[in-house]
Amino acid sequence: MTLDLIAQGLLELGNHAKGSGVKILLESHGKVVSTERLLSIMRAAEHPQVGLIWDVYNMWSVTKEAPKMVHQQLKKYICHVHLKDARQVRDKHEYVLLGEGEAPLTEAIRALTKDKFAGYYSFEWEKMWHPEIAEPEVAIPHYAKAVRDSDRIIQKLTAAFCRPTFKPLLRQYLSSATLFFSYCS
Numbered sequence: 649m650t651l652d653l654i655a656q657g658l659l660e661l662g663n664h665a666k667g668s669g670v671k672i673l674l675e676s677h678g679k680v681v682s683t684e685r686l687l688s689i690m691r692a693a694e695h696p697q698v699g700l701i702w703d704v705y706n707m708w709s710v711t712k713e714a715p716k717m718v719h720q721q722l723k724k725y726i727c728h729v730h731l732k733d734a735r736q737v738r739d740k741h742e743y744v745l746l747g748e749g750e751a752p753l754t755e756a757i758r759a760l761t762k763d764k765f766a767g768y769y770s771f772e773w774e775k776m777w778h779p780e781i782a783e784p785e786v787a788i789p790h791y792a793k794a795v796r797d798s799d800r801i802i803q804k805l806t807a808a809f810c811r812p813t814f815k816p817l818l819r820q821y822l823s824s825a826t827l828f829f830s831y832c833s
Contacts, residue, residue: 662695
């Protein structure tokens with residue numbers, strides 16, 4: 649029933665957004681993180697103005713579904729990807745700097761890159777909800793360095809989306825510590 653209500657709401661919002669240039673996105677979060685549930689919702693809410701935010705860690709930390717498989721099944725709907733990292737410590741998420749946790753981000757980015765994903769990536773640093781984590785002034789430059797210095801797949805991703813006509817872009821998204829980040833070296 650709840651999944652039906654989510655799908656109906658997305659469809660209604662999608663119809664309302666028609667012709668506006670606005671896209672309504674559902675984030676994989678909370679109890680809506682399994683590929684099966686997300687597919688059910690997205691198929692029921694099939695609309696050109698409706699899509700998905702794939703929060704790789706949110707899904708993987710609960711379902712342990714392989715990102716390659718998740719991407720294969722949900723790629724039609726993925727418009728935006730949240731990147732963050734953490735470790736499971738005594739059944740609790742301990743958020744850490746990108747690349748220092750357990751999130752299979754390289755596998756997810758590899759799958760997206762292989763399919764020439766042209767949507768958005770955002771670095772999600774939830775300081776507002778997790779005051780114990782590092783300050784954004786530490787986490788954001790670390791994110792940029794992690795992307796530059798990491799696996800060649802991520803470097804290829806950066807090259808694929810950074811053309812000389814684009815300028816580096818870093819802007820705050822809403823009032824949280826979620827950031828859109830497009831880094832062009």
